[in-house]
Amino acid sequence: MGIKVLLVDDHLMVLKGLRFFLGTQPDIEMVGEASNGQEAIDLVEQLKPDVILMDLTMPVMDGIEATKRIKIDYADVKIIVLTSFSDQDHVVPALQAGADGYQLKDIEPDELVKSIKAVYSGETHLHPTATSQLLNHVNTGTKTNEAEKSFNQLTAREKDVLREITLGRNNKEISSELFITEKTVKTHVSNILSKLGLHDRTQAAILAMKNKWYDA
Structure with missing residues (x-):
C-alpha cells in the first residue's frame, strides 16, 4: 500500500x-x-x-x-x-x-x-521561493550575531528540541525521539520561541537552517 x-x-x-x-x-x-x-x-x-x-x-x-x-x-x-x-x-x-x-x-x-x-x-x-520569503520574514531586523546570542541562551535539551523541530517533527514525534513527555516538549518549544523572540516553530526552524546551527 x-x-x-x-x-x-x-x-x-x-x-x-x-x-x-x-x-x-x-x-x-x-x-x-x-x-x-x-x-x-x-x-x-x-x-x-x-x-x-x-x-x-x-x-x-x-x-x-x-x-x-x-x-x-x-x-x-x-x-x-x-x-x-x-x-x-x-x-x-x-x-x-x-x-x-x-x-x-x-x-x-x-x-x-x-x-x-x-x-x-x-x-x-x-x-525555494517560499523559503526565501520565510527567511525575509524571520530575519527582518535581526542581525546574525543577535541570533547567535539568542541560540546560545538555549539549554542543551532545548537545542535538541529545536533540532527536531528543524527536521519537521511534531510534538508527539519529538516526545518519542527524545524520550520525554509531550507536555515537556511543549514547555521546551515555548521557551525556545521566547528566547529566540519568535512567534511559531516554523520561524524557529527557518532561523536554525539559515544560521546553520545544525549539520545538514
Missing part, C-alpha cells in the same frame, strides 16, 4: 491532472478529492490520508483555515500547500497554520512526488 493522498482544489482541471499523474505512481494511493477546505476536513476522518495536497484560494473555506483546523485534530496528517501564490502574505500564514510543505503549481511532476515522499517521511519541504 502506498502513501495515501487526498487532493483539495476547486479547479477541476487541476484535480484531473493531479489525479492522472499521481495515479501512475506505484508508491502513491489516491484516496479522495475535495473542492474546498470544509470538504477536506469532512473527508480526513473518513479517508485517513497520509498527505494532503491543499490549494489556498477556495470557496466555503480556504486552505489556510482548513490546514489550521486539520492540524489541531489530526497532527499526524501531513499537508503540502500546492498553489500559484509565492508571496509572503500567502507563504507565511500557510506555514504558521501548520503546513508541512509549500509548493507552486508549476512544479515538475517528479519533484512533486519527491516532495510528497519527503513530507511523508517527516521533512519540511519548501519551494
Whole structure:
C-alpha cells in the first residue's frame, strides 16, 4: 500500500491532472478529492490520508483555515500547500497554520512526488521561493550575531528540541525521539520561541537552517 493522498482544489482541471499523474505512481494511493477546505476536513476522518495536497484560494473555506483546523485534530496528517501564490502574505500564514510543505503549481511532476515522499517521511519541504520569503520574514531586523546570542541562551535539551523541530517533527514525534513527555516538549518549544523572540516553530526552524546551527 502506498502513501495515501487526498487532493483539495476547486479547479477541476487541476484535480484531473493531479489525479492522472499521481495515479501512475506505484508508491502513491489516491484516496479522495475535495473542492474546498470544509470538504477536506469532512473527508480526513473518513479517508485517513497520509498527505494532503491543499490549494489556498477556495470557496466555503480556504486552505489556510482548513490546514489550521486539520492540524489541531489530526497532527499526524501531513499537508503540502500546492498553489500559484509565492508571496509572503500567502507563504507565511500557510506555514504558521501548520503546513508541512509549500509548493507552486508549476512544479515538475517528479519533484512533486519527491516532495510528497519527503513530507511523508517527516521533512519540511519548501519551494525555494517560499523559503526565501520565510527567511525575509524571520530575519527582518535581526542581525546574525543577535541570533547567535539568542541560540546560545538555549539549554542543551532545548537545542535538541529545536533540532527536531528543524527536521519537521511534531510534538508527539519529538516526545518519542527524545524520550520525554509531550507536555515537556511543549514547555521546551515555548521557551525556545521566547528566547529566540519568535512567534511559531516554523520561524524557529527557518532561523536554525539559515544560521546553520545544525549539520545538514
